[in-house]
Amino acid sequence: MAAPQRYYSSSYSPLVGNTAAFYSSNQELDQYDDHAQKAYGMPSKYSQDDDRSTYDNHNAPLTYDNLNTLKGPRPQRPKAGWSKKRKYVVFGIIAVVAVIILAVVIGIVVALTHKSTPYNYIPLTDQVTNETSFNFGATKNDPSNVNDGVGAGQDAYTYYSGTADQFPNPDKWISFQDLWNGNLYAMKHACKNLKVGKDNSDKDNEYIYAAIQDRAAASLVDHRFILAIILQESHGCVRVGETTSSTGITNPGLMQSHNGKVYSETHANASIWQMVQDGTQGTNQSAGYGLVQNLDLYGNAYSAARGYNSGYLPTSGNLSEAAGATACYVSDVANRLTGWANATSKCSSSGS
Known part of the structure; x- marks a missing residue:
């Protein structure tokens, strides 16, 4: 089968x-x-x-x-498997996240690198040597005595002109602490008023105070004179701009010094001390005169202020003559030293 x-x-x-x-x-x-x-x-x-x-x-x-x-x-x-559209979406999200992470990492590295770079602030030892100045703008007294004047004085403006003996004697100057207190509010709001950025922080103002005291002790310049020049030049704004002369000299910082340094956000303390030093003791690397050199040259605070602002004294001897700079400069400084803070100025071109 x-x-x-x-x-x-x-x-x-x-x-x-x-x-x-x-x-x-x-x-x-x-x-x-x-x-x-x-x-x-x-x-x-x-x-x-x-x-x-x-x-x-x-x-x-x-x-x-x-x-x-x-x-x-x-x-x-x-x-x-995934569709092409889904792949594109997923890979797109991954790419965006990767870019964000990379940017954050780069930002952190740059910030840490910048912060780790020290600010090259070197304290100077330049001091006033003209003995005449010690009766009129320089002092050998300890600057830690901040109540060294006639009190708060009067917030009023008196127009001064002529030679230095026509301006108020230092025994009419108010104390450092009263000068500071009377102008602190204006200092706190100076940057925004000048339209140069955010205002000083409380720390910035503390650094200014400490820098004035330190450089006053080192230079023998009266701390009240240093503060009055800061108020006149920048109103205490650490971010103030700079001016440039026809010969290319820049005047930056709190004291608008001769080719000096500017404020550094990252190194606030050191840069503020540098700015105060540049104006008080000069910028040796740029042959720029500070208050020390002008006090040594002229022997009194008011003539030194005119020299600091103009670079020279007018032949007339009148310290309220512009002399290529600001006519009211010396009169303003004198009024600050005697209590003027907010009252209306009686000088037609008052300002730095």
């Missing part, structure tokens, strides 16, 4: 998608078994037809239109 003809419908069939799924003899079945075993690990031999039928029934997910032709290849599941 001839062996029954059968077909394989197993999912393991190496002929899925072909039309040759029909075998007519046991020999052909055995060949198929060998091929399937090698390719897919199927059992190589079956001793009984029932065993083959059982295997077929358990492993035949595909269907056939008839005994000779497969319906077609097994459908393939779409591959898992």
Whole structure:
């Protein structure tokens, strides 16, 4: 009796998608078994037809239109993955975050590097040596005595002109503490009033106070005279701008010194001390005169103030003559030293 003809419908069939799924003899079945075993690990031999039928029934997910032709290849599941749009969005977000992180890191590195760079402030030892000045703008008294004047004085303006002896004597000057207190409010708001940026911080003002005291002790210039010049030149604003002369000399900082230094936000304390020093003791590297050199040259605070503002005294001897600078400069300084802070000036060109 001839062996029954059968077909394989197993999912393991190496002929899925072909039309040759029909075998007519046991020999052909055995060949198929060998091929399937090698390719897919199927059992190589079956001793009984029932065993083959059982295997077929358990492993035949595909269907056939008839005994000779497969319906077609097994459908393939779409591959898992992201769409292009989703990829672009995700990678875009990653790129933005990376840029932000990089910018932050660079900012931190720059800030730390800048802060780690020391400010090259070198204290000077220049002192007043003209003995005449010690009665009129210089002093050997300890500047820690901040109550060294006639009290708060009077907030009023008197116009002064002429030679130095026409201006109020130092025994009419108010104390350093009263001069400071009377002008502190104006100092706190000076930068915004001058439209040069944010106002001094409380720390900035503390640094100014300490720098005046320190440089007064080092230079022997009266601390009240230093403060009066600061108020006249910058109103105490650490961010004040600078002027430039026709010869290229710049006048920056709290005291508008001769080619001096400007305020540094990162090194506030050291730069403020530098600015006070530049105006008080001069800028040696630029051959710029400070209050020390002018007191030594002229022997009194008012002539020294005119020389500091103009670079020379007018031949007339009148300290309220402009002399190439500000006519009211010396009169303003004298009034500050005697209590003027907010009253209306009586000088037509009052200011620095």
